[in-house]
Amino acid sequence: MAAIRNIVILTGAGVSAESGLETFRAADGLWENHRVEDVATPEAFARDPELVQRFYDMRRTAIMQAQPNPAHAALARLDAAWPGALLLVTQNIDDLHERAGATRVLHMHGEGLSAWCTACDARIGWSRSLLDEPPCPSCGATALRPDIVWFGEMPYRMDDIFDALREADLFVSIGTSGAVYPAAGFVRQARECGARTLELNLEASQGSAWFHETRLGPASALVPQWVEEILVTRS
Ligand code: NAD
Ligand code: APR
Numbered sequence: 088m089a090a091i092r093n094i095v096i097l098t099g100a101g102v103s104a105e106s107g108l109e110t111f112r113a114a115d116g117l118w119e120n121h122r123v124e125d126v127a128t129p130e131a132f133a134r135d136p137e138l139v140q141r142f143y144d145m146r147r148t149a150i151m152q153a154q155p156n157p158a159h160a161a162l163a164r165l166d167a168a169w170p171g172a173l174l175l176v177t178q179n180i181d182d183l184h185e186r187a188g189a190t191r192v193l194h195m196h197g198e199g200l201s202a203w204c205t206a207c208d209a210r211i212g213w214s215r216s217l218l219d220e221p222p223c224p225s226c227g228a229t230a231l232r233p234d235i236v237w238f239g240e241m242p243y244r245m246d247d248i249f250d251a252l253r254e255a256d257l258f259v260s261i262g263t264s265g266a267v268y269p270a271a272g273f274v275r276q277a278r279e280c281g282a283r284t285l286e287l288n289l290e291a292s293q294g295s296a297w298f299h300e301t302r303l304g305p306a307s308a309l310v311p312q313w314v315e316e317i318l319v320t321r322s
Contacts, residue, residue: 095255098177101262105307106153144216150199155187158306161314163188174251201234255282257284261318265294
């Protein structure tokens with residue numbers, strides 16, 4: 088295998104499934120029990136802010152009750168063993184990668200434990216409910232919303248992600264259905280820039296054809312196994 092200097096890893100809801108956090112498009116997933124149009128769009132928030140705040144209160148509580156699983160731990164081990172090589176781009180709004188010890192984590196869809204003040208644009212660590220419309224700690228306005236990228240909004244830090252994909256020697260996708268863009272297009276961008284591409288997922292995804300290799304199974308088994316392999320090749 089050619090020298091690997093830069094690794095970009097994309098994670099989706101599947102990496103946190105074994106920590107007890109619901110995925111979106113599974114049979115009993117979030118989008119089976121909630122309509123995107125009701126809880127995950129700016130129009131929904133304008134129409135019924137209480138419903139949206141309750142949805143994210145529920146997700147915030149679930150995040151705080153969850154613990155990192157062996158997949159999160161293995162990625163943190165990789166990060167520690169290979170300083171500066173790994174960028175972890177996650178579509179997830181939980182903080183399990185960070186709690187497992189990963190250092191370079193980029194939340195492209197925002198963070199469940201953060202609030203965004205639409206008056207002063209501050210982003211504030213937030214673990215309580217927003218239902219009672221608390222004032223922004225920075226400017227005092229009652230203008231806090233979940234710090235989440237909703238359908239129709241632009242994901243965060245896309246320039247940084249595209250730069251990393253251009254430089255990637257290895258692109259690994261873990262626990263995502265490949266249903267939602269722009270994340271679903273990252274594998275093609277990485278491959279066209281020369282990266283080797285690997286998918287670790289419970290089942291084939293919508294992007295599986297773009298990967299040099301796909302391994303199917305639970306992330307808690309596949310990710311530690313792959314991390315051990317890649318660290319052996321490095322040493
Ligand atoms: P998109 O066109 O990127 O995504 C459309 C996809 O969203 C569809 O393929 C489908 O998989 C899913 N979807 C749309 N409506 C749905 C529904 N009613 N039920 C179930 N699934 C549904 O969407 P977009 O508007 O271009 O999104 C822009 C960005 O916002 C994307 O990166 C997206 O991932 C992100 N986003 C984040 C959240 C969140 O909760 N963090 C929710 C929605 C979108
Ligand atoms: N191990 C590995 N993969 C798993 C596991 C597991 N234990 N459990 C589920 N998966 C896989 C499923 O097979 C599926 O392919 O994880 C994927 C989860 O897909 P989705 O539910 O669509 O979640 P995700 O791909 O993260 O959704 C992308 O859509 O609604 C938006 O913003 C939201 O970030 C989300 C984005």
